[in-house]
Amino acid sequence: MSRDIQITFDSGDPARLxxxxxxxxxxxxxxxxxxxxxxDEALDAMGVPPERRGDASAIIxxxxxxxxxxxxxxPEGKQAKNRVHLDVRAAPGLDGDARMAALERExxxxxxxxxxxxxxxxxxxxxxxxxxMADPEGNEFCxx
Numbered sequence: 001m002s003r004d005i006q007i008t009f010d011s012g013d014p015a016r017l018x019x020x021x022x023x024x025x026x027x028x029x030x031x032x033x034x035x036x037x038x039x040d041e042a043l044d045a046m047g048v049p050p051e052r053r054g055d056a057s058a059i060i061x062x063x064x065x066x067x068x069x070x071x072x073x074x075p076e077g078k079q080a081k082n083r084v085h086l087d088v089r090a091a092p093g094l095d096g097d098a099r100m101a102a103l104e105r106e107x108x109x110x111x112x113x114x115x116x117x118x119x120x121x122x123x124x125x126x127x128x129x130x131x132x133m134a135d136p137e138g139n140e141f142c143x144x
Contacts, residue, residue: 006068007086010078011137014071016114018057020136021069023113024088027059030068078138087130087144096123103131103143110143 011017022028036042043053055073091102100123107117114136123129131143 004067006070008070008072009137009139010074011071012073012077013054013137014057014073015054017135017137018059018069018071020114021071022059024110024115024135025059025066025069026062027066027069028062030058030060082140085139086141088141090143095128099123100129103129106143107131107133 009017009021018029032039032042036045040053057071059069059071061067088106090106091099094102100120107115110133111117116134116138118132118134118140120131121127121129128144132140133143134140
């Protein structure tokens with residue numbers, strides 16, 4: 001049986017984190033439900049009070065081939081290292097110096113968007129090398 005997945009992030013600021021990941025991955029904000037020209041109108045119809053409208057945000061892959069990312073507000077901040085993380089494939093098909101140069105370019109772009117560079121792992125067989133990053137709320141991910 002085939003199943004779709006959604007990746008959910010707990011967040012202090014769902015809209016900000018969704019905007020970061022949309023830029024990082026080439027995603028876009030999810031459209032409002034059918035029949036509603038805007039999210040505000042949809043949320044009005046759902047009875048969501050204005051003060052709760054920033055509690056969630058979702059982004060989608062424009063091609064529809066990758067999973068939806070959902071961001072939900074939680075009261076607590078990040079407490080420890082992620083047990084699951086995303087690997088952002090930023091250098092497909094590249095090896096050695098060319099691979100690491102592509103990863104460095106992507107790391108600089110993501111830092112400009114609010115990410116933090118944590119550490120670089122050099123290529124050493126059997127591993128091709130990668131850069132460990134954190135998103136604006138400290139969630140670790142790898143540029144791979």
